[in-house]
Amino acid sequence: MSLPKSFSQSISELEDSIYLNHLDRKTRIRLYNLLAREYSFVNQVKSINNAEKALVLSKEIDDSAGIASAYRILGSIYSQNDNHFQSLEFFLQALDIFKSRNDSLGIANVYVSLGHYYKRLKRIEEQIDYHEKSLIIFRSLGNKSRIGVATHNLAESYLLGGEFEKSRELVKESIQINSDLNKLSVLSSCYNILGKLEYKIGNKDSAIINFEKVLEISKKLGDKSQKLATVDALINLSDIYYELNQNQLMLDYLKQAIDYSNLTLLDDELSVIYLKLIKYYVNLEQFDSLQFYLSEFQSINTKRKDLQLNNQFELIKSVEDSYYLQKVNDKLEKSNLIQATRLQLAYFGIISVLIIIIILVWSLYINIKKNKKLARQQMIIQTQKNHLEKLNNTKNKFFSIVAHDLKSPLNSLKSFTDILSDHFDSFSKEDIKNFSNEIKTSVGNAIKMADNLINWARIQMEDVSVDKITLNVAESVQPIYALYRNIASKKDIDLKLEIGENLKICVDQNQLEFVIRNLLNNAIKFTKRGGVIKLSAQELNDKVEIIVEDNGVGMPDQIKENVFKLESKHSIRGTEGETGTGLGLMLCQEFVNLNEGELLIDSEENKGTTIKIRFDKAL
Structure with a gap:
């Protein structure tokens, strides 16, 4: 049976081929290694399983080439999972075998893998050294396809090392070779390197042309496109248009990059994109969009950590299983x-x-x-x-x-502090000031929620005393009205006061003031700009009735019916995004009950809310 000359054959075709009965063991070894290499990009556990099968079968028939190829693939997988010591051990074992066989092609391919290994470790000098070694061998063999790959790798290494002219010379050679061979996937990555090179030296127009070529090739290749080159080109185009003050184009390319990264599961790139959008919306002070992308950023980072842990677990489990099976087979003999x-x-x-x-x-x-x-x-x-x-x-x-x-403000606070801690150097003083304001707001919300929670808990534990005194309602309410009239005016709301003379009640003054403040705060929160709120009091038979009435958004029936039930409590944002817990109104009812009063709610959705509190009239 003849094997494919490239890796374009699908995984399913390779898996079907492996079960053909007439295959000799050397052919089966090559198929296992091919499957292991293909799976290394999509399922690392299956990649290890196939490499292990190739390794066991190769050792049985003493096929050193099969052993070395399996070691090289295992080294690449462990390197991708940051198991650098084990990865290097596999690469060096593969290199020793290929050298003992005088297999120049095998040696050069291991050098390519070592170049990528040192790239992950950000060791530019070693990266360049191994890619140069691989290129020298491929040139001596006259292998055009591998020369096209090696010149691409070395051009990228020189770009990372800041040697732009060497990078330009090599990437142009790689473009010519891969164009002649119609190797479009490598070609798109070459144009991405050239685009980044032009961008770094300030040639934005030339950079745009090269990045657009990447996108053209990606569109032509579809599912077989070079994923990282494509999303990298989109991100770089967004950066260029941001520098050119063409913000709409910048946003368009970033959103294309998000869609493409989601489609191709590029979580690392998604994290970079969300960070750019967070910085952009911080500068614009568009906090709704900022909050959305903060949430997305936190979610993708959590997903990345979970996925990394899961991959490492599956990797370890696969190795343990292989080791166990081998030991069992030895015993059964x-x-x-x-x-x-x-x-x-x-x-x-x-x-x-x-x-x-x-x-x-x-x-x-x-x-x-x-x-x-x-x-x-x-x-x-x-x-x-x-x-x-x-x-x-x-x-x-x-x-x-x-x-x-408390989860929402603390999560928000954590998101801002994580970003400031991890990316401090990338933000301006203005960015940091905006983040500080957001942190201040989150801390304030958390403190307010904590105060309410403590008050509520003390009531439930019967740890709240009631110090009743006879109060003049008008005198007690006037300072609160003056404070909240200024707050309401900032939202263009007309806060009116209509309280009769000589209305007296016997209650705890601090608890009454807490109730009035909370009712006015809620009314302002849920009343739109230009609305009206009225604070009034009147005598009603042997009672004194204090009323807070607004023409705001009102309550749906479902919320109104369950407003005092803890298990059905709803947290609703105000008309301009003001935060709230829903606990304040419950505390109002508790304090009114402690003072032997009554709290009544009358609310209709989109028409407004009227809340009445009644106490016995003092003599």
Whole structure:
């Protein structure tokens, strides 16, 4: 059977070929190594499995070329997962074998892998050295296809090292070779290198032309395009148009880059794109867009970490499985050890069963003793049960609120501090000032939520005292009205005050003021610009009624019916994005109840809300 001359044959075709019965073992080894190389780009666990199969079969027939090829592939996979020590060991083993065979092509290919290895370690000098060595060998062999790849690799290395003229000379040679051979994937990456080179030396027009060529080739190749070159070209085009003050084009290219990265699962590139958009929207102070991309940035970084951990786990598990299977096969070849193993397993099985029975009997005995002791203590426990249940319910409610309401401002605060910590040097003083303002707002929200949570918890624990005094409603409300009139005016809201003379009630002054402040704050939050809020008080039979009325957005029936139920609490943003927890209104009801009052809500969606609190009239 003849093998494909390139890696264009699909994975499914290679997998079908591997099961053909007439294949000799050398051909099967080559197929396993081909599958391992193809899978290294899409499924590293399957890549390792196929490389291990090639390795085992190669050792059985002493096929040193198959062994060396498997080692090279394993080295590449471990390098991609930052297992640099194991990766280098595999590469050096492969290199020793190819040298012992005088296999120049194999040696050069390992040099290519070592060049990529040192690129990941950001060691430019070693990277250049190995790519130069590979190019010298490929030239001596006259292998045009590999020369086209090696000149591309070396051009990229010189670009990273700042040697622009050497990079230009090599990338032009690579473009010519890959154009002649119609190797479009490598060609697109060459144009990307040339575009970055022109961009670095200030030739923006030439850079744009080369990056556009990358996109043209990518469109032509479709699924077989060079993914990293394509998204890199889109990002660089966005940077150029940003410098040219063409922000709409900049955003268009970044959004294309997001779509392409999502489609091709390029999470590292997505992280870079989101960071650029965060910086852009910080400068514009467009906080809604900023918050969205902060959330996306945090999500993709979490995904990257989880994926990296999962890949490493699967990698380790695959190696462990391969090692275990090999050890088992070695044992099964010796019949006397097989019998000994069976007897030993049976012996341990019996011992294990006996131990389990003893543990169960002992546990049963201990449980019987405990049950007798518990029965004697039942009367004492019963008297404490109700109190403990109440404390437990309070604790559960408290932590459910903490988990729900403090999470948002703290997450926002963490996102801003993570970005400032990880990318401090990339932000201007103005950027840092904007971030500081956002952090200040998040901290303020968190403190306000914490205060409300503590007050609520104290009420539930009956740790709040009520110091009632006789108050004149007008005198108590006037300072609060003056404060909130200024706050309302910033939102173009007309806050009116209509309170009758000599209205007196007997309540805790601090708790009354807390209630009035919260009701006015909510009214301002949920009233649109140009709206009207009225704070009034009147005598109603033997009661005094304080009313906060607005023509804001009102409440849907579902929220209105459950507004005082903790398990159904809703956090709703105000008309201009003001944050809130929904806990303030619950605290208002608690404080009103503590002062033997009544709180009533009348609200209609899109028409407004009226909240009334009633207390006994003081004599």
